[in-house]
Amino acid sequence: MTGRSKIAPMITISAASGLVLLAAVVFFLSWDLAGAGGVGGLALAAGVFGWRPSGPAEPRQADNADGAAPGPTPSDLFEIIHALDIAAIVLDAERKIAVFNRHAADLFPSIAAGAPVGLATRNPDLMVSIDRSITEGRSETAEFTERMLQGRRFIVTSTPLSGPRLLLQFRDTSEQERLAQLRADFIANASHELRTPLASIKGFIETLLGPARNDEAARTRFLGIMATQAQRMNRILDDLLSLSRIEMRAHLRPEGPVDMNDLIAQVIRGLEPLAQQADIALTFTPLPAAGLVRGDRDELEQVMQNLIHNAIKYGRPSGTVTVTIRERVRGGGKRGALEVAVTDDGPGIAPEHLPRLTERFYRVDTARSREQGGTGLGLAIVKHILNRHRGELDITSEIGRGSRFAVVLETMAT
Secondary structure, three states: OOOOOOOOOOEOOOHHHHHHHHHHHHHHHHHHHOOOOHHHHHHHHHHHHOOOEOOOOOOOOOOOOOOOOOOOOHHHHHHHHHHOOOEEEEEOOOOEEEEEOHHHHHHOOOOOOOOEHHHOOOOHHHHHHHHHHHHHOOOEEEEEEEHHHOOEEEEEEEEEEOOOEEEEEEEEOHHHHHHHHHHHHHHHHHHHHHHHHHHHHHHHHHHHHOOOOOOHHHHHHHHHHHHHHHHHHHHHHHHHHHHHHHHHOOOOOOOOEEEHHHHHHHHHHHHHHHHHHOOOEEEEEOOOOOOEEEOOHHHHHHHHHHHHHHHHHHOOOOOEEEEEEEEEEEOOOOEEEEEEEEEEOOOOOOHHHHHHOOOOOOOOOHHHHHHOOOOOOHHHHHHHHHHHOOOEEEEEEEOOOEEEEEEEEEEOOO
């Protein structure tokens, strides 16, 4: 049978100083009764007479006359509020702002100590939550959209404190909701992209098993279409897997040197047959010396292949695609960089489409993109690769005058 026992403090006292210590303790205890503070007296006695506790300390007793545990001082409260990593505001008994931290100041520029809470936000849902928390003496949670802050979404917890005071904690959920919406859109788009070729293949199979069972010409034509749709699904799955692999390594910055002169020349050699088929002149102007950047060669090759391939597919028939490299600076001129630009003389892209080109499955011309074999994921892959490389993608375009996609990467010392 086991149990739990309390061990009382044991005091080790030398025989020679026992009587003197006893007299000192009686003296300081008497002093405490007189209001001078017994704890300080005992500490002084310990220093003078050389005794120490040899067991666990007794729990600290309440200093209040009513036996309640002492609450935090204004200084303690100030430090606690400023240590929080979210926006926090403390209201006093008159519902005026007593304390706020830097996150709250960043969130509400007009906030000020001593001002009513309505100066920071007048959201009615929050005001109702504050009233209920004060009236009922318990924590309340409100969720609302702050229109004055570009529609940002918040969850605010109101917690009563002694005083009486009220602690408001603002948790910004805007980014979480945006990511959740992006995830939902991605799943819906991916399902749609795969459902279309699947429905096509299923319809042709049913036709071949039924009315066209003995139709040789129909069978040949339908099998060709089915093969095209299967290839399209395969490209979508390949791009999705590629995007997933890139995102899994997003926090690992590549360090290996890559010669962009050599890499681009290799990509162009691989795309020359496609350019010739489209009657497009493909030109490349390299740097006079090796253009070394920090990066993963396979991923940067995927970036350049995607951009040059897009320029060939969507550029002007019998037009020109130009690839150039030039040196430039980043970070206020403190770091060297290379800019690789892919320029075409095609129809151009309308300004309203430019901010969304790197979204997954976003297409300027859906029918033409699918006809050209596009998956709508190419520029999203480019964006994620460049994010991993701490690079930049600059897109400029003008209707009727073509488009320019420029990649900026940090160089390595040769």
